[in-house]
Amino acid sequence: MTSLPIAGRNAFVLGVERPAGRRAAVALAEAGANVAVCTLDEGTAAEFAANSTANEFWAIGRTGIALTSDGGETAVAEAIADATAELGPISIVVWHADAPLPRATLAGLRSDPAVVVLIAVDAGAETARALLTWTRELAEGGLRANAVAMSRAAVSGAGPLLRVHSSPVPGAAASVVYLASDASAAVDGAIVVAEDP
Numbered sequence: 772m773t774s775l776p777i778a779g780r781n782a783f784v785l786g787v788e789r790p791a792g793r794r795a796a797v798a799l800a801e802a803g804a805n806v807a808v809c810t811l812d813e814g815t816a817a818e819f820a821a822n823s824t825a826n827e828f829w830a831i832g833r834t835g836i837a838l839t840s841d842g843g844e845t846a847v848a849e850a851i852a853d854a855t856a857e858l859g860p861i862s863i864v865v866w867h868a869d870a871p872l873p874r875a876t877l878a879g880l881r882s883d884p885a886v887v888v889l890i891a892v893d894a895g896a897e898t899a900r901a902l903l904t905w906t907r908e909l910a911e912g913g914l915r916a917n918a919v920a921m922s923r924a925a926v927s928g929a930g931p932l933l934r935v936h937s938s939p940v941p942g943a944a945a946s947v948v949y950l951a952s953d954a955s956a957a958v959d960g961a962i963v964v965a966e967d968p
């Protein structure tokens with residue numbers, strides 16, 4: 772039996788109530804990670820989505836926890852602290868929000884987390900530019916940060932803020948797992964365009 776690419780690692784996925792966030796969280800769990808999922812709002816539908824996703828982790832034998840936040844800096848930092856207290860050090864962060872937060876929000880993570888910023892299919896040029904700029908700043912600041920754009924159109928108007936990298940696996944969720952794994956340890960400050968079929 773071959774080992775899973777990120778077996779035993781702990782992940783934090785923000786924006787789990789969005790379809791791509793959910794797919795990324797499940798893909799990480801299927802690849803062997805324990806996953807804390809967190810919402811961008813505290814509404815009932817978002818909370819239901821987080822709990823439903825965590826149930827999927829348990830069904831495949833992974834540890835998972837569901838957290839809610841309002842998407843603000845303080846709430847996200849508290850959710851990361853709660854995830855760390857429950858799972859242990861977080862070594863993978865998937866960010867599926869429309870705006871970056873200050874780097875200090877990521878304080879308390881392991882010193883070398885893999886940060887993957889998901890850029891939605893319907894992201895406008897301004898949103899995409901802000902997320903790509905933030906990804907570059909995180910990479911320049913010493914974090915292993917990369918972005919996954921779920922469509923070429925989502926980033927076409929944002930300008931060449933990151934170098935393009937090709938993932939050896941198709942699809943956004945598989946690209947998240949790839950960027951979180953040791954197979955991409957040398958990849959930093961790059962963007963993968965991973966259009967789902």
